[in-house]
Amino acid sequence: MSDEIFPFKIGKFECMAVSDGTMTYASPMFPPPAVLLFNNASGEELEMALGEHNLKPEQWSEWISPYICLVVNTGSHRVLVDTGAGSLAPSTGKLIPNLKAGGIAPEDIDTVILTHGHPDHIGGNTDSEGKPAFRSARYVMMRDEWDFWTSGQAEQKLDEHIRDVLMKYARENLPPIQGQLDLVDDGTEIVPGIRVVAAPGHTPGHMVLAISSGGEQLLCISDTVLHPVHLEQPEWFAAVDVTPEQVVATRRQLLDRAASDEALVLAFHFPFPGLGHVVPKGDVWQWRPL
Numbered sequence: 001m002s003d004e005i006f007p008f009k010i011g012k013f014e015c016m017a018v019s020d021g022t023m024t025y026a027s028p029m030f031p032p033p034a035v036l037l038f039n040n041a042s043g044e045e046l047e048m049a050l051g052e053h054n055l056k057p058e059q060w061s062e063w064i065s066p067y068i069c070l071v072v073n074t075g076s077h078r079v080l081v082d083t084g085a086g087s088l089a090p091s092t093g094k095l096i097p098n099l100k101a102g103g104i105a106p107e108d109i110d111t112v113i114l115t116h117g118h119p120d121h122i123g124g125n126t127d128s129e130g131k132p133a134f135r136s137a138r139y140v141m142m143r144d145e146w147d148f149w150t151s152g153q154a155e156q157k158l159d160e161h162i163r164d165v166l167m168k169y170a171r172e173n174l175p176p177i178q179g180q181l182d183l184v185d186d187g188t189e190i191v192p193g194i195r196v197v198a199a200p201g202h203t204p205g206h207m208v209l210a211i212s213s214g215g216e217q218l219l220c221i222s223d224t225v226l227h228p229v230h231l232e233q234p235e236w237f238a239a240v241d242v243t244p245e246q247v248v249a250t251r252r253q254l255l256d257r258a259a260s261d262e263a264l265v266l267a268f269h270f271p272f273p274g275l276g277h278v279v280p281k282g283d284v285w286q287w288r289p290l
């Protein structure tokens with residue numbers, strides 16, 4: 001299996017998971033992975049939960065996260081979900097070459113959906129000249145999310161140590177798409193078969209997509225969870241979750257929906273291609289990769 005493009009079908013929709021590369025989260029740029037991902041977990045619980053994944057909290061020094069974008073060809077639309085991290089790291093910004101390897105040129109994309117405003121999801125919005133990289137596309141974002149990043153709320157709310165890099169990416173990648181932008185709300189059907197599900201917590205206007213065709217469903221859950229352990233420990237939020245008080249309720253709602261609908265799920269940061277099912281386990285869940 002290629003670790004860069006992975007084609008699959010949802011009903012009649014031709015889908016493809018497309019890698020933008022990977023990012024290594026390690027010191028000194030980032031706190032240790034267990035602190036970054038499970039910010040409010042107690043030592044003993046962490047030891048136990050990670051032990052089941054063959055990880056030891058103190059020895060776990062780097063988290064290598066894939067960045068996974070999604071293409072959906074609905075027959076009438078070619079939709080891209082998230083644009084990757086651009087030049088955030090030498091190991092990111094592979095989206096466009098990987099799209100080309102999958103037979104898709106940037107101008108073929110007519111709709112770009114941005115699940116939220118973090119650098120790894122909007123970093124490929126623009127090209128090296130600062131112009132929209134997807135020239136013929138309508139860019140779509142939730143209204144709450146656009147407002148958060150462009151009206152001064154983010155500067156006030158974000159932690160000091162990550163504020164500068166996040167705001168730099170927002171300034172470089174959001175204003176240039178304004179002429180092609182369409183703001184949406186919870187429940188909006190962006191194109192036939194692709195609907196917005198508001199999923200606040202990770203960021204205030206974080207968006208999940210329910211993608212349906214021919215009785216099959218894909219839930220593109222973006223950063224609702226960042227690591228498979230979050231399914232087993234849904235109360236553990238990440239240091240990068242902007243409104244952690246909303247994270248747990250959002251997660252529980254979406255994981256419950258994914259399990260009861262038996263939907264295929266795409267998680268942006270999970271091992272490539274990020275696809276799998278959510279299986280109930282008591283009052284929590286487990287990840288079953290495809």
Ligand SMILES: [Zn+2]
Nearest residue numbers: 116118202223
């Ligand atoms: Zn994020």
